[in-house]
Amino acid sequence: METRFTKLAKVEYPIICGAMYPCSNPELVAAVSDAGGLGIIQPISLTYVHEYDLRKGIEKIRSLTKKPVGFNVIVEKNAKVYEDRMKAWVDIAVEMGVRFFITALGNPTWVIERVKPKGGVVFHDVTERKWADKVVRLGIDGLICVNNRAGGHAGSLDPQGLYDQLKPLGLPLICAGGIGNEKDFQRALAIGYDGVQMGTRFIATLECNSHKDYKDAIIAAAEGDIVKTERVTGVPLSVIRTPYVDRVGLKVGPLARWLFRHRKTRHWIRLFYNVRAIVAMKRSSLKGVSTKDYYQAGKSVEGIDRVEPVKAVIDRFVAGKS
Ligand SMILES: Cc1cc2nc3c(=O)[nH]c(=O)nc-3n(C[C@H](O)[C@H](O)[C@H](O)COP(=O)(O)O)c2cc1C
Structure with a gap:
């Protein structure tokens, strides 16, 4: 299952567990990497929701797996205190050996400048060609192609349409959105994607410590x-x-x-x-949900019918069996 992405990320399988605020607990991130995919740390989730100091959180993940993990950086222009905190966190992640970064919602220049001299790789989230054009010349290594089926902030194009727009750029492309089962996974690879990024599918796993009500809602939807x-x-x-x-x-x-x-x-x-x-x-x-809460999830709920261990999901996907 070698693709341009697996080579850059140094992982076995072209499967990313996307960063999820608030669902990216250390056990989930570690389990995905340990099973041969790439778990992505969401630093606000790790520190605020799961209440780890960033360094301790990364140490916790490292105690569970020695395989590569990635790091999510929301680069949207924000209050200076947020930006300073994010820069310090990226420096800590690099110092602790993280080499794969996924940037979202803004200009990733400062991340590229900080991590690439240390051998880092930076993929950027895009929903359309016009956003990709802005980052390609900055030295991005690949694109996370967020389609109209994704959980979180979805795009507007379907997986094939987005692929067709972005393929001419020549970069590794990851399909984000709508991958709930092994058929969706195989379909994304057949389109030509170098891998997939899943969020919702990994919430419905034993290692994700989101509330049972949330997992049940994903299965029922x-x-x-x-x-x-x-x-x-x-x-x-x-x-x-x-x-x-x-x-x-x-x-x-x-x-x-x-x-x-x-x-x-x-x-x-x-x-x-x-x-x-x-x-x-x-x-x-x-x-658990109160009467005034929201459950974030994407259209991949359609293919998700059970809560299971992360390794069972990944093994099934790569074996192509149900
Ligand atoms: C609950 C939830 C939280 C998310 N939070 C983030 C985030 O903090 N940063 C980010 O870049 N993407 C975030 N995403 C997007 C995911 O990383 C991923 O691209 C998306 O879930 C893929 O679609 P899927 O849910 O259909 O698999 C989130 C998605 C979900 C479902």
């Missing part, structure tokens, strides 16, 4: 139950439809809409929504 709501982070986020989601609707109110539209207020309203979402998601992921 079909693809038609996934809706995109603006009400969590201010931009469309894929969640499972629940009575609460139906009651409050999917759009932000007129005041928030106005604040999001204006250049001077956009930054502050995003910050407000993000901080509020970070606090609420920690609670709902670990303590």
Whole structure:
């Protein structure tokens, strides 16, 4: 199963467990890497939700596997204190031997400058060709192609359409979104992708310590139950439809809409929504859903029918059997 991605990441299988706030606990990250894929550390999840000091969290992962792990950096322009913290975290990750980075939502230049001289590899999340064009010339090594089926902040193109747009760039391409079972996995490889990134599938595993209610909701949901709501982070986020989601609707109110539209207020309203979402998601992921919570998940729920060990998922995918 060697691809350009497995060679760069130095892993056996072209399978990434994408960073997930709040679901990326150390045991999940380690289990995916140990089974031959690549587990990605989400530093805010590791420190705020799972309450590890970053260094201790990476040591915990290292105690569970010696295989490579990756690190997620959300590079969106943000408060200076956030940016300084993120830079310090990336330095710690590099110092502790992490060499694979996935950047998202902004300009990855500072990450490239910090990690590539140390032999690091940087893949960047994109949803369309226009975003890829902006980062290709910066020295990116590959693209995480986030399609319209993904959990988290989904794109607008289907896996084939996005591949067709990005293939001419010549970079390794990873299909992110809609991979719930081995057939989806094989289909992505058949399109020509160098690997897949999965989020939702790995929430429904024994090693993910999200609440049982959340895992049960993923198993019970079909693809038609996934809706995109603006009400969590201010931009469309894929969640499972629940009575609460139906009651409050999917759009932000007129005041928030106005604040999001204006250049001077956009930054502050995003910050407000993000901080509020970070606090609420920690609670709902670990303590089970209250009547006012959201379950983030992608259309890959359609192919997910059981909670199982990470290794069973990966072994089944690479064997191509159900
Ligand atoms: C609960 C959840 C949280 C996520 N959080 C992040 C994140 O913090 N950073 C990021 O780059 N992507 C995040 N994602 C996107 C995933 O890394 C991955 O690209 C996506 O889940 C793939 O779609 P799938 O859920 O259909 O497998 C998240 C996805 C989910 C489901």
